[in-house]
Amino acid sequence: MALAWELDKQLDIDPQTFRRTASGNGGVVIDSGATLTYLARGGFEPLRAEVQRLADGRLQPVDRPGLKVPCYNGVIERDLEGFPSVVFHFAGGVDLGLDPESMFMEITSNQFCMAVMPSERQELSIIGVLAQQKHNIAYDLASKKISFQRIDCELLES
Template identity: 45%
Template sequence: MDTGSSLTWVQPPICSACTPAFTSIYDPKTSSTCTSLSCDSRYQCTNYYDFSNCGQEKQCRYSVNYLDKSSCGDVIVLEKFTFLTSDGGVWEIPDLVFGYGLESSGSIRDLSGILGLQIFRNKYSLVSRVGKKFSYCIGNISDPHYMYNQLVLGEGAVLEGDSTPMRIRHGHYVVSIEGISIGDKQLSVVQKEFDFNVVIDSGSTITLLQRSAFEQLKQEIMKLLDGLLRRAIVSNAGERLCYWGNLVRDLKGFPIVTLHLGEGADLYLGVEGMFKRVNDDIFCMAVDISGSDINIIGVYAQQYYNVGFDLNAMRVSFLSIECELLED
């Protein structure tokens, strides 16, 4: 479920030679509702067309590159999607732009697919077809047995809690950060670096900040933890701080980190939003330096929140809640 990309796609399992052989979750050749697209399809193919690889069949193809350098691509089709409704019925969406990927690299090779929730310019994307409203609630992302995460598409979306203005920049949903604090300590934020320049990205694991803000946050964490816990060296941690210790036991009482968003909305990052377990004995910051001019609020920072998008009002809301309570 990715608010950082607009295309929905699936791919067959990597291990096609395994015994017993895996069956792909989708085969366009056996679908009665699949419509192929030619390279010159005026609207649907435009955003995903790979000019270098149209092929002899002149079939619309796509190529997507993700932030972590993963990539995927192959054939674009139109397909009918069927969803369950809140009253137990079904909701059919015909002719949704859909990718069937046979070529992938990087971490996404471990996925069966991605549900893209960006709207971009594509009127055939999922979000544009459900009324431009959706919400999702995420609990403890490290708990594979947590059963209450949910995604709601359309008018039933939960749009409660603090809300902040949103814009669309290069297809991304962006908000403003007006300040960052750790406990009672307010950090100095260069406003122009965060003014409608913060992407809400459920497809990114960690939060990425401009160096000016990251360095201040890192310094405050060093003051709090360096005298209590021993530093750990983790090969792929970059400039993030890592420590030996148990995330829950050793960080009791660690101050809340708050992202102060536009118009008074606050996003509170507890221990599990600020740090990520490497294993049972080591944890690292779940915040890193952005490698570009944008900032990203990753999915770790969105734990224990219901996040609601209203693309008609151009606002996004954050409700701090246990997702199980939304079942009521």
Template identity: 30%
Template structure:
């Protein structure tokens, strides 16, 4: 498959700014008629777009916006259990019917869950991009670490995910850029052309419900690590905007950790924490410009992603006493590997779902 394509990312059909929320990123969209704005975390690892709904009879987590009240929208409509969206989400998560034949859904995440009513509502992305009868989840029992956001914007691959629901307008094409600093603004864009600078790798068919990519190797300081490619093929890898850190098979993480330590021998190692290794105490280097070895991830098709310095290390408690390599050991070589959002920073990450490709263009924001 070609590793590049033509076009320029300067004529996006729709672009909305992103905001940093904890370990994820959110955009503000409108729901209902009259429109009410909500900050939703955008997540390529999940499908359903949902928000917390009044009366929150089962309990809700704290959020910055007022909760959505379906009784105050003239376009809100619960879906029955016989509808295709209800059958679709039933294949992916537990769902059932209320006594009035209203479709109920339940979705579990690594950091929480949502349970509620499946419905259609008007979704407003920009004043000119309005989608009627958009399938959403109206969550009445929700919990988890959502950092003040009002719910999720599902950018996954199923029929109820946003790319599929808006395909007639956006042609199953979207992209985002996450800035190096959480105080800066990135963007989430839909439709439009693709940058000549973007190099593409195929979306694998081995993980049909997620955006699976084939990793072919890792380099540290310009040196390719001696990792058998079968290590990555065994576990499989997905790219996920909703996961912060990158999860690696044990064999790959061990090689990366060892090579990184070899190039950081001038700094004080600590015991590490929460599965993160190696970790350093930089408290005595507060005024130093610490040169970090370049870490690069290679994907099928000759695609090389050079990790920005902001995605190489992470502070455990916000200070300099425990700063760790921002890659987690899966604990084995069989569990799914994840290319997280911290390592995607500064790239325009392009999801050309119609063509089955994910691309990376440097200096995207």
């Protein structure tokens, strides 16, 4: 019998962490050329800590030198069944939900790591293609608003 994962916890992250500064630095970029997601430290550290807290006692950690993210023995689809979605809340009530396949990446056939890294550019966050998978993304140029629509990719394959 699998233990239930804790759900519906909002992390204490200052919204200013993701805002673009008056000088034009920072903010969030949606980048289809980046595989991984990179979060400003103020967002990354609480997320990393929460993933580690949730995994404690459930998953066997693996030390992957050079990686600054939690890694574990196991298979994403099997060992993260029921893992809570991570939701990025954008201005205007727009949300992007990441399921375990979008939040973690397979490193070997029996190891996986968090697919969200600390940003090398302290203030800038980048939402990569793993986080974008299973979504249609639109940007309205006139109103300067982004939207995300979750899609069922299996319907597209048939």
